[in-house]
Amino acid sequence: MAPAADTAALRDSCGRTATYLRLSVTDRCDLRCQYCLPARPNFLPKDEILSLEEMLFIAEEFVKLGIRKIRVTGGEPLVCRNVSWLLERLAALDGLRELVLTTNGTRLAGQAEQLRKMGVKRVNISLDTLRPARFAELTRNGDLAKVLAGIDAACTAGFDAVRLNAVLMAGFNHDEILDLIDFACARGADIAFIEEMPMGDIGRRKDKDALTADGVLAAAAERYELQPSAHATGGPARYYELAGQKSRLGVIAPYTRNFCADCNRLRLTCTGDLHPCLGHMGKVALAGAARERDAAKLAALAAVALAAKPEGHEFASAPEARVMRYMATTGG
Numbered sequence: 001m002a003p004a005a006d007t008a009a010l011r012d013s014c015g016r017t018a019t020y021l022r023l024s025v026t027d028r029c030d031l032r033c034q035y036c037l038p039a040r041p042n043f044l045p046k047d048e049i050l051s052l053e054e055m056l057f058i059a060e061e062f063v064k065l066g067i068r069k070i071r072v073t074g075g076e077p078l079v080c081r082n083v084s085w086l087l088e089r090l091a092a093l094d095g096l097r098e099l100v101l102t103t104n105g106t107r108l109a110g111q112a113e114q115l116r117k118m119g120v121k122r123v124n125i126s127l128d129t130l131r132p133a134r135f136a137e138l139t140r141n142g143d144l145a146k147v148l149a150g151i152d153a154a155c156t157a158g159f160d161a162v163r164l165n166a167v168l169m170a171g172f173n174h175d176e177i178l179d180l181i182d183f184a185c186a187r188g189a190d191i192a193f194i195e196e197m198p199m200g201d202i203g204r205r206k207d208k209d210a211l212t213a214d215g216v217l218a219a220a221a222e223r224y225e226l227q228p229s230a231h232a233t234g235g236p237a238r239y240y241e242l243a244g245q246k247s248r249l250g251v252i253a254p255y256t257r258n259f260c261a262d263c264n265r266l267r268l269t270c271t272g273d274l275h276p277c278l279g280h281m282g283k284v285a286l287a288g289a290a291r292e293r294d295a296a297k298l299a300a301l302a303a304v305a306l307a308a309k310p311e312g313h314e315f316a317s318a319p320e321a322r323v324m325r326y327m328a329t330t331g332g
């Protein structure tokens, strides 16, 4: 029997309750996507990173406090040594309804089936372009073929759902919206387009002509009949049914369809910092409590983070980054 959650424990001052924890297990990644990381990132020294046991302890205590969905992310979670040890134990947590994963797909070909068997219910795979040269440019030398093989493996592994995530970049992949939707439909995968957010000191998203959710819907409507969908996964994506297709089209639009009013998310970095909002610098350090395995202290610190959760992000108020933290740190 699942333990009774203390549902008030993760309520913030705006009346929202956190039920979804995004757990970044590493800051390392085998790609260097230009919107996510600098060309030469300074990855954290190993001794600053929580052990997998400490991550598990925090997750376990947060599930007791009311977390119902955990997304393992990064960095690239599949470059984290022994991540399967953690995934298996997270999947078995009493009270957790769903364990899901976000990956760049480069290592998925050999692992998709094993991940599903471990209890990962759904996977999101990043795919911003279908053109190998563009992919290499965007990721600073990534191999698109590996990602496509990973996507194919995921689509046949029997997950409850596979979703492709494409970050919208005006002047870069604006001409691939339909190709990406077609690619997803051919595999029965969902696809979500994400409005690019200015994160970290990497000088992107300064243009006011940025691609938005409306641009995606207009492009999609050239080929597909769209119907707003009631489908929801407890995250920020808003979905549309594509007539005659199993695949759904999602938009994640922090700028043009602000979703902060029902934000249910908390983000834990691999160093144990709990961020109540992706769009602010505020954080509460959980590493000490995790190292001491002090559940009461952890719960008290979680309450501090929730009390400080802002009403919303401020991405739209300035085109330049104000959040000086790379997306790879908090896992998106």
Ligand code: SAM
Binding pocket: 029, 035, 036, 073, 074, 075, 076, 077, 102, 103, 104, 105, 124, 125, 126, 165, 166, 167, 194, 195, 196, 197, 198, 199, 327, 328, 330, 331, 332
């Ligand atoms: N390595 C994994 C991956 O590539 O999916 C997980 C980590 S990545 C930080 C998680 C998600 O954040 C990806 O879908 C990525 O495209 C998205 N992302 C990264 N930087 C972003 C930005 N500046 N704006 C919008 N989405 C971003």
